Amino acid sequence: MQPWPLTFLVCLFLSFLLPGKGNHFTINCSGFDHQGVDPTVFASVIVRKDFRPVLNYSVPMQVNISFTISSILDVDEQLQLLTSFLWLDMVWDNAFISWNPEECGGLRKISITAQNLWLPDIFIIESVDVDQTPTGLTAYVSNEGRVKYKKPMKVTSICNLDIFRFPFDKQNCTLTFSSFLFTVDDMLLGMEKELWEIVDTSHNLIKTQGEWELLGISKATPKLAVGSNLYDQIMFHVAIKRRPGLYVINLLLPSGFLIAIDALSFLLPAESGNRAPFKMTLLLGYTVFLLMMNDLLPASGIPLISIYFAVCLTLMVTSLLESVLLTYLLHTVTTQPPPMPDWLYSLVLRCVRATECCPKRSQTENGGPAPSAARPPGLRGPGAEAGPGKAEPNGDPQATWAEPQRPRPPDVWVKFSLALDTLLFWLYLSFMASSLITVIVLWRT
Ligand SMILES: *[C@@H]1O[C@H](CO)[C@@H](O)[C@H](O)[C@H]1NC(C)=O
Ligand SMILES: *[C@@H]1O[C@H](CO)[C@@H](O)[C@H](O)[C@H]1NC(C)=O
Ligand SMILES: *[C@@H]1O[C@H](CO)[C@@H](O)[C@H](O)[C@H]1NC(C)=O
Ligand SMILES: *[C@@H]1O[C@H](CO)[C@@H](O)[C@H](O)[C@H]1NC(C)=O
Numbered sequence: 001m002q003p004w005p006l007t008f009l010v011c012l013f014l015s016f017l018l019p020g021k022g023n024h025f026t027i028n029c030s031g032f033d034h035q036g037v038d039p040t041v042f043a044s045v046i047v048r049k050d051f052r053p054v055l056n057y058s059v060p061m062q063v064n065i066s067f068t069i070s071s072i073l074d075v076d077e078q079l080q081l082l083t084s085f086l087w088l089d090m091v092w093d094n095a096f097i098s099w100n101p102e103e104c105g106g107l108r109k110i111s112i113t114a115q116n117l118w119l120p121d122i123f124i125i126e127s128v129d130v131d132q133t134p135t136g137l138t139a140y141v142s143n144e145g146r147v148k149y150k151k152p153m154k155v156t157s158i159c160n161l162d163i164f165r166f167p168f169d170k171q172n173c174t175l176t177f178s179s180f181l182f183t184v185d186d187m188l189l190g191m192e193k194e195l196w197e198i199v200d201t202s203h204n205l206i207k208t209q210g211e212w213e214l215l216g217i218s219k220a221t222p223k224l225a226v227g228s229n230l231y232d233q234i235m236f237h238v239a240i241k242r243r244p245g246l247y248v249i250n251l252l253l254p255s256g257f258l259i260a261i262d263a264l265s266f267l268l269p270a271e272s273g274n275r276a277p278f279k280m281t282l283l284l285g286y287t288v289f290l291l292m293m294n295d296l297l298p299a300s301g302i303p304l305i306s307i308y309f310a311v312c313l314t315l316m317v318t319s320l321l322e323s324v325l326l327t328y329l330l331h332t333v334t335t336q337p338p339p340m341p342d343w344l345y346s347l348v349l350r351c352v353r354a355t356e357c358c359p360k361r362s363q364t365e366n367g368g369p370a371p372s373a374a375r376p377p378g379l380r381g382p383g384a385e386a387g388p389g390k391a392e393p394n395g396d397p398q399a400t401w402a403e404p405q406r407p408r409p410p411d412v413w414v415k416f417s418l419a420l421d422t423l424l425f426w427l428y429l430s431f432m433a434s435s436l437i438t439v440i441v442l443w444r445t
Pocket of ligand 4: 239
C-alpha cells in the first residue's frame with residue numbers, strides 16, 4: 001500500500017513533462033486534404049484558448065506588432081484628440097498548435113476564427129475610446145503554431161496639439177502599444193516590420209488629399225513601470241502636417257486684401273471727407289468676414305492667426321479714428337480754430353519739433369495727395385514752410401520755429417495730424433510686409 005502514491009506521483013510528473021518535449025500538442029491531421037479540417041482535432045486548442053499558449057511559464061512570450069495608418073480622420077483642437085484609422089498586425093507563437101505538413105498534404109497554414117484562439121491584449125495607451133474591433137475576424141496559423149492576426153482599429157487618441165502656428169502647424173502624436181495585463185516576465189513586444197516599411201505602406205495607403213499629411217513615424221521603446229511591475233511597450237511618434245491651402249485662400253488672402261485696400265485709402269485726400277465713410281465700410285466688411293470665418297479657426301487656444309486678425313482690426317479702427325480726427329481738424333481750422341490747452345500745445349510742439357528735421361520726407365513719402373493735404377484751403381504758415389527748398393515767403397524756417405509762440409495752434413494741429421497720417425500709413429506698410437514675411441517663413445519651415 002505504501003509505494004502506490006509514489007508511482008502515481010511519478011506518472012503525474014511524467015505526464016506533465018511530456019508536453020515539454022513538444023509533440024504532445026501535435027495535431028493529427030490525416031485526411032485534411034480529403035475531407036477538409038476536422039473540427040475535433042482543434043478542440044484541444046479551442047479548449048485552451050483562455051490560457052496563455054506557452055509550455056514554460058518562466059519564459060516570456062514574444063508578440064511582434066506593426067501597424068499601418070490608413071487615414072487620419074480628424075484632429076480635434078478643442079478636445080486635443082486625434083482620430084485615425086489603422087490596421088494592427090500581431091504575430092505570436094501558439095505552442096498548443098503544430099502539425100506535420102507532410103501528413104497533411106503539404107498544408108502549411110490554415111485560417112481559424114480569432115474567437116477560438118488566445119489573443120494578446122495589446123492596446124493603445126493614449127486611446128480614449130473603447131476598442132471597437134469587429135467580431136468574426138480570422139487569423140492565420142502556421143504549422144509551427146505561429147499566429148498572424150490583423151485587426152482594423154479606429155483610434156481616438158489623446159494628442160498634445162499645439163495650434164500656435166495654425167494653419168502652418170505640424171503635430172507630433174504618440175501611439176503607445178502595450179499589454180493591459182502582462183508584465184515583462186510574461187510578454188515582450190517586438191517589431192514585426194521595420195519602421196521604414198510601416199511609413200512606406202502608410203504613405204501608400206493615405207492617398208487622399210485630406211487636411212492632414214503624414215510626415216513620418218519614429219519609434220521609442222521605453223519600459224513602463226507601474227508600482228513594482230514593469231510593462232513592455234512600443235511608442236510610435238506620428239508626425240503629421242496640415243495642408244494650409246484652404247486657410248490661406250479663405251482666411252489670409254481676404255484679410256490681406258482688406259488691409260491693403262485700407263492702407264491704399266490713405267491716398268484719398270483727407271480734406272475731401274470721403275475717407276472716413278470708406279474706412280467705415282471696410283471695417284464693416286472686415287467684421288462680417290471675421291464672423292463668417294470663425295468656424296474655420298480652432299475653437300480653443302490662441303493661434304498666431306487670431307492675433308493677426310486682432311491686429312488687423314485694431315489697425316482699421318485706429319485708422320478710422322485718425323481719419324475722423326483729421327477730417328474734424330481740417331474742417332475746424334478753416335472755419336474757427338479750436339482753443340488748445342497749454343500742455344497739449346507744448347506737447348504737440350515738441351512732437352512737431354522732433355519730426356521737424358525731416359519735413360521733406362513726410363511729404364514725399366506720403367505720396368501724391370500729401371502735399372495737397374498739407375495745404376488745406378486758406379492755410380498758410382508751416383504748410384508753406386515745409387518745403388525749405390521752395391520759395392519761402394517768411395524767410396528762414398529756423399527763425400519761424402525759434403519762438404514757440406510764432407506758429408498758430410491750428411497750424412500745429414494740422415502738421416501734427418498729417419504726421420500722424422504718415423506714421424499710420426507706414427505702420428500699415430510695415431505690418432503688411434512683416435505679416436507677409438511671417439506667412440512665407442511659416443509656410444517654408
Ligand atoms: C491519426 O488518426 C488516424 C485515424 O483518424 C490514425 O489512423 C493515425 O494513426 C493517427 N496518426 C497519428 C500520428 O496519431
Ligand atoms: C523553463 O525556462 C527556464 C528558463 O529558461 C528554464 O530554467 C527551465 O528549465 C524551463 N523549464 C522547463 C520545464 O523546460
Ligand atoms: C519577433 O521578432 C524577433 C526579432 O525580429 C524575432 O527574433 C522573433 O522570432 C519574432 N517573433 C515572432 C513571434 O514573430
Ligand atoms: C515627437 O516628440 C517626441 C518627444 O515627445 C520626440 O522624441 C520625437 O522625435 C518627435 N518626433 C518628431 C517627428 O518630431
